[in-house]
Amino acid sequence: MSIELKVPAVGESISEVEIGEWLKPEGATVGKDENVVTLESEKATVELPSPVTGKITKILKQKGETASVGEVIGYLDEVAAGPAKAPEAKPAPAKESTGNGHQKSAERETKPFVMxxxxxxxxxxxxxxxxxxxxxxxxxxxxxxxxxxAGQPKPEPQKPSAPQPAPAGGREEEVVPMTPLRRAVAKHLVEAQQNAALLTTFNEVDMSAVMLLRKEYQETFQAKYGIKLGFMSFFVKASIDALKLVPQVNAEIRGNNIVYRNYFDVGVAIGGGKGLVVPIIRSAERLSFAEIELAIAEFGKRAKDNKLKPDELQGGTFTISNGGVYGSLLSTPIVNPPQSGILGLHAIQERPIALQGQVVIRPMMYIALTYDHRIVDGREAVTFLKRIKEIVEAPTRMLLEV
CATH class of the missing domain: 4.10.320.10 (E3-binding domain)
Incomplete structure (x- = not known):
């Protein structure tokens, strides 16, 4: 019985996908629910599982081609699952005699690199x-x-009038199409620059208190929750507090109206296998430190494997981007529309600062808030960052809510 492999619905407003890698070639046998091909959309990468145990008989769409939702991209014939076969004994690798009578294993041929x-x-x-x-x-x-x-004619080599020296090293160029996700990110960022009045303000945070707190409770925290206590949960908590103080940063412009939210869906920018993605921590104000850390760790793992679901990347009221994990000292992040603000975190560096009339060395981090000046004024942006600084430098404020 021949069964159609169709492109499934992969997310709201997505009508077309790009065919990724075929995980199984024509003629291959696949088990039920075994993934056969990856499908790339502008929001996420998904894998299409086989509905039955069968054999792939025809592939209609190759890697890089586009297909509409519901379109048939291949066929497979259903086969009955037979009893498991006993593993066959593999013959010992052939050996060849050397000149001195010793034996050595035959070497595998090195496969050439295919561009x-x-x-x-x-x-x-x-x-x-x-x-x-x-x-x-x-x-x-x-x-x-x-x-x-494949039988196409080989072009005749040109005969130059004088011999040309070969260039030292490889000077090849390769043109690779942008993935749907990368195209969507590029389009989104350009639109953000064109359609919003973006401005960035900065501050710096002394990370001593948070680092001391993490060191004191790390072992207990990890034993109880099975995950390390990171810095991101502190900044998520601090951001929620600051967003409550300055609700404009958590709002959006919708037509001629300003929409204020009383909930906090915080996006966390993560480098995935196909590029930067921003999964959303829904109702982050209701979560504990451990729940935030677990959510971020799970998102990070699935982002590397391109396993994030489209609905996990949609929405969000505010975003945090941590360029410090890559060594960035200072940057101006771009707002993720229709949001009105994004907090940029950076590398922690020991620097001399003036403290109570003394020059001391402290682990310092620059933080940046890029905001839409149409809805957020400079005073409000500065107030927001100052609140982040106050909470992170005295993290017990988060418990006392002062």
Whole structure:
């Protein structure tokens, strides 16, 4: 029985996806619920599982091609699941005799590196890597090699009037299409710059108190909750407090109206396998430190595996971006529309500061708030950052709510 593999609904307002890697080629047998292909949208990457145990008979859409939601991209024939087979004994690797009578294992042939453009051409021409001889540096397989192996005429080499010296090292260029996610991020950021009056203000935070608190309770916290106490939960808590004090930063412009929220869905920017993503911690004001840390850790793990769901990336009232994990000392983050503010965190560095008439060394962090000046005034932005600074430098304020 032939079964259609169709593009499923992958999120609200998404009508088209780009075909990613086929995890199973034509002729391969797949089990029920085993993933067969990845589908990339502008919001997330999802994997399409096989509805039954079967054999893939036809692939209609190759990697890089687009398909609409509901469109058939392949077929498989359902097969009955048979009894498990006993593992077959594999023959011992062949050995060859050396000149002095000793035996040594036969060496595996080193597979040539196949350039991504050549991989796509192989899929289109239905060729295998061993059927193509690479002519690139180090035996790399180029797109032209695949075309020649497929029977396309090889261009005649040019005969220059004078010999030209070969360039030192590789000077290849490769044109790779942007993924739907990267295209969406690029479009989103440009629109943010064009449609909002963005301004950034700065402050700096002495991280001594938070670092001391983490050191004192880290072991107990980790034993109880199974996760480390990080810095991000402190800044999420501090941001919620500051958003309550300055509600304009948690609001958005909708037409000619300003929409104020009494809930706090905080987005946390995370570097994923396909680029920067911002999963949302819903109703973060109701969560404990441990629940926030667990949510961030789970998002980070699934972002690297491209397992985030589209609805986990939608919405949000405020965003926190931590460039400090990559070593950034100072930056001006871009607001994620239709939000009105984003908090940028940076690397912690020991710096000399003046404290009670003395020059002392403290672990300092620059923080930045980029905001939409149409709805947030400079005084309010400064007040917001000052509140963040006060809470992080005296974290017991979060418990006493003062």
């Amino acid at each position: 991504p453009a050549a991989q796509r051409e192989m899929a289109a021409q239905h060729l295998k890597p061993e059927e193509v001889k690479g002519t690139g540096p180090g035996g790399r397989v180029l797109k032209e090699d695949v075309q020649w192996a």
